[in-house]
Amino acid sequence: MNEDRSEPVDDGRSEDLIRELARELEPVQPLPPLRFVVGGLLGLWALVAAVGVAVLGSRPDLAQAWLGRGGVAFVFGGLGLAGVAGLAASVALGVPGRERLVRLALLAAGVGMVLAAGGGSLLFLESAMPWNGGGFRADLDCLAVALVVGIFPGLGVVAFAGRAAAFRPVVLVVAAAASAAALGTIVAQASCPMVNLRHLLMGHALAPAVGVLVLSVPLLVALRRIGRVG
Amino acid sequence: MGNEREERAERWQCWMRAAQKGDAEAYQRLLTELLPYVRGVVRGRVRDDAAVEDVAQDVLLRIHTARHTYHPERPLLPWVRTIARNASIDHSRRWARERGRQGEMEPDALPAPERLAEGPISRGLVRALDRLPESQREAVTLLKLEGLSVKEAALRAGVSPGALKLRAHRGYNALRDLLGRERS
Numbered sequence: 001m002n003e004d005r006s007e008p009v010d011d012g013r014s015e016d017l018i019r020e021l022a023r024e025l026e027p028v029q030p031l032p033p034l035r036f037v038v039g040g041l042l043g044l045w046a047l048v049a050a051v052g053v054a055v056l057g058s059r060p061d062l063a064q065a066w067l068g069r070g071g072v073a074f075v076f077g078g079l080g081l082a083g084v085a086g087l088a089a090s091v092a093l094g095v096p097g098r099e100r101l102v103r104l105a106l107l108a109a110g111v112g113m114v115l116a117a118g119g120g121s122l123l124f125l126e127s128a129m130p131w132n133g134g135g136f137r138a139d140l141d142c143l144a145v146a147l148v149v150g151i152f153p154g155l156g157v158v159a160f161a162g163r164a165a166a167f168r169p170v171v172l173v174v175a176a177a178a179s180a181a182a183l184g185t186i187v188a189q190a191s192c193p194m195v196n197l198r199h200l201l202m203g204h205a206l207a208p209a210v211g212v213l214v215l216s217v218p219l220l221v222a223l224r225r226i227g228r229v230g
Numbered sequence: 231m232g233n234e235r236e237e238r239a240e241r242w243q244c245w246m247r248a249a250q251k252g253d254a255e256a257y258q259r260l261l262t263e264l265l266p267y268v269r270g271v272v273r274g275r276v277r278d279d280a281a282v283e284d285v286a287q288d289v290l291l292r293i294h295t296a297r298h299t300y301h302p303e304r305p306l307l308p309w310v311r312t313i314a315r316n317a318s319i320d321h322s323r324r325w326a327r328e329r330g331r332q333g334e335m336e337p338d339a340l341p342a343p344e345r346l347a348e349g350p351i352s353r354g355l356v357r358a359l360d361r362l363p364e365s366q367r368e369a370v371t372l373l374k375l376e377g378l379s380v381k382e383a384a385l386r387a388g389v390s391p392g393a394l395k396l397r398a399h400r401g402y403n404a405l406r407d408l409l410g411r412e413r414s
Contacts, residue, residue: 013380016392017287018261021294024396027252028298095299096316097309165296167316224410 034095037160038088045153049187052149056191071126074119075205076189079182082112082208086179090157093172094164109179113208120205123197130196139203142188146207147214150177150184154211158219162226173219174212181211238263243306250297261290267307268314275318281325289317291399358408366401369394 031037089105092098157176166172185207192204242260249257265286272285292313300309359367365387372383372394384394 013391013395014265014283014287014290015262017290017395018258018265018392020392020396021261021290022254022258025249025252025254025257028250030250030302031299033301033303095301096296096312097300097304099308099312163298165292165299165313167312 031095031160031164034088034091034098034101037091038084041087041091041153041156041160042084044156045149045183048149048152049183049190052145052187053190056145056187058190059193071119071121071123072200074122075116075200076119076186078112078115078117078119079205079208080112080186081115082109083179083182083186085109085112086175086182086208087153087157090172090176090179091160093168093175094157094161094166096165096167106175109175112182116205120197120201123200131198132196138192138194138199142185142192142199142203143207143210145188145191146181146184146204147211148184149187150180150182150207150211151215152180153183154180154215154219155222158223159226161223166223169220169223170216173216173223177211177215177219178208180215181207184211239305239307243302246297246300246306247302250300250302261293264293264310265290268310271311271314272318275315276321281321285317285321286314287395288321288399289314291396292317354409355405358405361408362401362404365397366404369397370401370405373398 085105085108089102089109092101092105154176157180158173161169161172161176185204188207189204192199194200194203242263245253245256245260249260268289269282269286272282272289276282276285289310293310296313300306359370362370368387369383372378372386373380376383378386380391380395384391387394389397
C-alpha cells in the first residue's frame with residue numbers, strides 16, 4: 001500500500017471535518033453478518049415457495065421428474081446454485097470490503113448457470129423428452145410463477161441494500177433479479193406438470209434472463225427510493 | 231514492521247468498534263490516524279493534489295454515513311479501502327463527465343445566469359433548494375451558486391470549514407434525492 005508516501009496537503013480543513021464528525025457522532029447498530037442475511041432471505045424464499053406449492057399443487061411425479069432424468073436435475077441444481085450464489089453476491093455488493101465474497105459468489109453463480117445449460121443440452125442431445133408440447137401461454141404462466149415467488153427475496157435484497165451502502169446499484173439489482181427468478185423457477189418446476197423440452201427451456205430455464213428484464217428496473221427504483229447509494 | 235502494522239490495524243478496529251457505540255474520542259483518533267492512509271489510497275487513483283484532499287474528505291464523510299456497515303469482527307482496512315476506492319472512482323467519473331460537457335459547450339452557448347432559472351431543470355433545482363434545511367441551503371448556495379471557497383463560505387456562514395463541508399455534503403445528498411424523485 002502506498003499510504004506512507006502521501007505528504008500532508010491539508011490546510012486544516014480535514015482536521016476540522018474530523019472534529020465535526022466526531023462531535024455529531026451517534027451510536028449505530030452494525031448490520032447483521034451477511035450469512036444471517038442470506039439465510040434469512042433463503043428462509044423467506046422457502047416460506048413463499050411452500051405457500052406457492054401449496055396453492056398451485058405439486059406435480060404427482062415430483063421425485064421422478066427431478067431425479068429420473070439427469071439433465072433435469074442438472075438444470076434445476078444449477079439454477080438453485082445460481083440463485084443462492086447470486087443472492088449472496090447481491091447482498092455482499094451492498095457492503096464495502098466484501099469484494100472477495102462477491103467475486104466467489106458470482107463465480108459460483110456462473111458455475112450454476114453452466115450446469116443448468118449443460119443439463120439442458122444433455123436433455124436435448126439424449127432426446128430424453130419430447131420437444132414440443134404446451135404453448136406460449138404455458139411458458140408465460142411458469143415464468144410468472146418464477147417472478148412472483150422471486151420478487152420476495154429480490155425485495156429482501158433491496159431492503160437490506162437500502163440500509164447498507166451499495167456502490168454498484170445496477171450490478172446489485174441485476175444479480176438480485178436474476179437470482180430471485182432462478183429461485184422462483186424452482187417452485188414453478190415443482191408444480192408444473194408439463195414434460196417437454198421446449199417448455200422446460202422457455203418457461204423455466206430462461207427465468208433468470210426474464211427476471212433481469214422484468215425485475216431489475218423496479219428493484220433499482222425501489223433501491224434508489226429507500227436506499228443509500230455510495 | 232509487520233507487527234507494527236498488525237498492532238495499528240487492531241487499534242483502529244478497536245476504535246471503530248468504540249465509535250459504533252458512540253465514543254467520539256476514539257472516533258476522532260481513528261479518523262485522524264486513518265487520514266494519511268485514505269490519502270494514500272486516493273492518491274493511487276487521483277493525481278491532482280488539491281483533488282486528493284477533497285476526495286479524502288469525501289471518504290471521511292462516507293465512512294461516517296456508512297459506519298454501521300462495518301462488521302466489528304472483520305478487518306477494518308479492506309472496508310476503508312473499498313470506500314476510498316469507490317469515492318476515487320466517483321470523482322474520476324464526475325471529472326471525466328464535466329470535462330466532456332465543457333468540451334461540448336461552445337462559449338456562446340452558455341446561458342446567461344438570469345436565464346438559467348427559466349429552464350425546467352433549474353426550476354426543479356430552485357424548488358429542491360427551497361426544501362432544504364436553512365443551514366444546508368446556505369452551504370450549497372455559498373459554495374456552488376456564489377462560487378466561494380470553503381474557507382470564505384465558512385467565514386460568511388460563521389462556522390468552521392469542516393462544519394460547512396458537512397452541511398454542503400448533506401445538502402448535495404438531499405438535492406440528489408429530491409431531484410431524483412422529481413424526475414421519476
